[in-house]
Amino acid sequence: MVNKFLIACCMGFVVSVVSAAAVSTSAVVAKSPMVLSVDFAVEKGPVRRELHSSGYAPMVEDVADTSRDVKALNFHSVRTHDLARINDGQRVVDAHFIFPLMHLDAANPSNYYFKATDYMLGLSRDIGLEIFYRLGTSIEHTGTTHFNARIPEDIDKLVETFAGTVRHYNQGWAGGKRWGIKYWEIWNEPDGLNNMWCFSGRNDEETSELRQKLFVELYVKTLKRLKSEFPEIKVGGPALCWYNEPYLTALFKGCKEAGVAPDFISWHYYGNRPDDIMEQAESARRLCDEYGFTDCELINNEWHFLGEGGFRDLRNNDPAVQERVWSGPHSQNGIDSSCFTLTVLSRLQTSKYNQAFFYGCRHEGAWGYMDHFGNKYKVWHALKAFGQLMKNCATLCESTREGTVTTFAAKSSDGNAGWLLVSDYCGNGSEIVVDVKNAGALVSAEIFDHERNFTPARALMKDGRLTLKKEIDGSAAFLVKFDLSKGLNNL
Numbered sequence: 001m002v003n004k005f006l007i008a009c010c011m012g013f014v015v016s017v018v019s020a021a022a023v024s025t026s027a028v029v030a031k032s033p034m035v036l037s038v039d040f041a042v043e044k045g046p047v048r049r050e051l052h053s054s055g056y057a058p059m060v061e062d063v064a065d066t067s068r069d070v071k072a073l074n075f076h077s078v079r080t081h082d083l084a085r086i087n088d089g090q091r092v093v094d095a096h097f098i099f100p101l102m103h104l105d106a107a108n109p110s111n112y113y114f115k116a117t118d119y120m121l122g123l124s125r126d127i128g129l130e131i132f133y134r135l136g137t138s139i140e141h142t143g144t145t146h147f148n149a150r151i152p153e154d155i156d157k158l159v160e161t162f163a164g165t166v167r168h169y170n171q172g173w174a175g176g177k178r179w180g181i182k183y184w185e186i187w188n189e190p191d192g193l194n195n196m197w198c199f200s201g202r203n204d205e206e207t208s209e210l211r212q213k214l215f216v217e218l219y220v221k222t223l224k225r226l227k228s229e230f231p232e233i234k235v236g237g238p239a240l241c242w243y244n245e246p247y248l249t250a251l252f253k254g255c256k257e258a259g260v261a262p263d264f265i266s267w268h269y270y271g272n273r274p275d276d277i278m279e280q281a282e283s284a285r286r287l288c289d290e291y292g293f294t295d296c297e298l299i300n301n302e303w304h305f306l307g308e309g310g311f312r313d314l315r316n317n318d319p320a321v322q323e324r325v326w327s328g329p330h331s332q333n334g335i336d337s338s339c340f341t342l343t344v345l346s347r348l349q350t351s352k353y354n355q356a357f358f359y360g361c362r363h364e365g366a367w368g369y370m371d372h373f374g375n376k377y378k379v380w381h382a383l384k385a386f387g388q389l390m391k392n393c394a395t396l397c398e399s400t401r402e403g404t405v406t407t408f409a410a411k412s413s414d415g416n417a418g419w420l421l422v423s424d425y426c427g428n429g430s431e432i433v434v435d436v437k438n439a440g441a442l443v444s445a446e447i448f449d450h451e452r453n454f455t456p457a458r459a460l461m462k463d464g465r466l467t468l469k470k471e472i473d474g475s476a477a478f479l480v481k482f483d484l485s486k487g488l489n490n491l
Helices: 002-010 025-031 063-072 115-126 155-171 205-229 245-258 274-290 310-314 319-326 335-348 378-392
Strands: 035-046 077-079 130-135 183-186 234-236 264-271 297-305 355-358 395-399 405-411 417-424 431-437 441-448 453-456 459-462 465-469 476-483
Touching (some): 035 405, 035 417, 063 115, 077 355, 155 183, 205 234, 234 264, 234 297, 245 264, 245 274, 335 355, 335 378, 335 441, 335 476, 378 441, 378 453, 378 476, 441 465, 465 476
Parallel strands (some): 035 431, 077 130, 183 234, 264 297
Antiparallel strands (some): 035 395, 441 453, 441 476, 459 465
């Protein structure tokens, strides 16, 4: 197990643990670093792998490369939204591809086209991913001209095609599968203006009330229809652009009036403040409970770091802005973004979320994990490291966070191996100190910063206190492994 972990997370480097003499104790005193703590004897429940998911999936083209890349990240599930956009020319997932001619009979299996979607989703299942299926359409960045993201003229007919899709994948209908896909999401970002759930022509604040009313109609009709035929599945959504509480309130009121209850609600987060993501789950839990939906699950199914300049900077043609956004530690997928990602993934484990999906779309570019030459971004290494934790760990252990630093501790199912992930998101200190209880022998320590991708770190373990030395200022993370089978053995 040790060798497999080191190969996967350290990329072949030999891990070294620095002796006590190699670390200046006077420097530790002078810096007065914050002290965090973990305890491998205090169990906090099972590791929740479903909180490490994404939209990344093997593509119809480049199957071997993308299958290898995505499998290495050890995600739990793949969300199907945007898969039509990254599989160019393929008729997959979106409702207008599955059932292209709305005047035809939705009860007739010959009026559906599933072949390409069957193949594409099969690629994800082949590498161990569960399917989280978005019913509806991909986003259209077409201004005021809309072809597929339009409000349907016949909502009832659309809902019947949704039922046909579930029937195909879960009951073998229309030459289909028996995959038992559990989660079915209604639409995506209906609270957007000119790219989802649109009237023909310009959509503005004046039309927002009517658009919302029509979406509530689709939502409750889909819930009622799908749950009546497929009571075993979970149906919800609608993947709002952000934690839009007024919109959720309107949905909940519509559900109460119709006598239906969503199995889950979902929304998105793009930003750079981990506290915001966690606080949104707290607010959502209170709102669901207030309306009596105490069993309603909370899902953030698109989250990703976004710098202070937002989407505007990502699309900016100014060379100075492009330099900042696409290179250096503060870039879109640089070390700040990566340590934000590790911090969020760590904190999600003890949050009120039931599932979470790191946003990945096309494998290259702003929302990808590599550049156009195939070079992996920093965030690739962060996701891969956390994926290995999800693979090797079974039980969460007690850990703390302080200031910019978050700790994540977990151990293997047999209790013989323990891992500690320390994420410092935009911190300025030179050292991080962790009181480690019931840790056993220190096996390895790796550092992840602007210049390194989980290479051997300078670490001191003495009298139950672990000191980790940052090599450069700013964001950094450490991955530490302990042999819990040998008892307390401070080096």
